[in-house]
Amino acid sequence: MGYTYDHENIFAKILRGEIPNDTVLETEHSLAFNDIAPQSPVHVLVIPKGPYVTWDHFIDAASDAEIADYHRAMRQVIDKLGLSPGEDGQGYRVIVNSGAAGVQEVMHLHTHICSGRDLGRMIPNEPK
Numbered sequence: 001m002g003y004t005y006d007h008e009n010i011f012a013k014i015l016r017g018e019i020p021n022d023t024v025l026e027t028e029h030s031l032a033f034n035d036i037a038p039q040s041p042v043h044v045l046v047i048p049k050g051p052y053v054t055w056d057h058f059i060d061a062a063s064d065a066e067i068a069d070y071h072r073a074m075r076q077v078i079d080k081l082g083l084s085p086g087e088d089g090q091g092y093r094v095i096v097n098s099g100a101a102g103v104q105e106v107m108h109l110h111t112h113i114c115s116g117r118d119l120g121r122m123i124p125n126e127p128k
């Protein structure tokens with residue numbers, strides 16, 4: 001399936017430096033910054049610098065270097081914030097909303113890394 005990337009989306013503007021962001025870390029191909037409306041005490045967004053709409057678009061179209069960098073950037077965020085349960089951190093949740101069913105609002109791939117409170121069940125128990 002083809003994807004059309006909107007270069008006017010808010011994360012594209014952040015990457016161009018047109019609007020500010022609260023950077024957590026930056027790598028060659030990725031940027032991590034604090035969510036403007038945090039849902040938990042830790043709420044970091046990690047985005048690739050390339051023009052990818054969704055996670056599946058990214059995996060289909062990005063280079064191996066970009067894909068590796070993106071995942072390593074997430075790991076660096078977890079390390080920097082001391083979240084890894086294996087390192088006596090409190091743990092975290094990684095969320096990637098994709099498309100309409102995933103309720104994705106910003107159409108530039110982003111990973112949410114949330115921590116700092118009991119996040120509850122992954123998906124609330126509601127009638128199907």
Ligand code: AMP
Pocket residue numbers: 010019021034035036037038045096097103104105106107
């Ligand atoms: P999603 O629903 O997965 O597309 O999430 C989009 C996220 O982007 C939301 O959690 C917003 O709070 C966040 N967001 C929107 N604009 C900004 C911004 N300018 N800086 C940081 N986070 C933002």
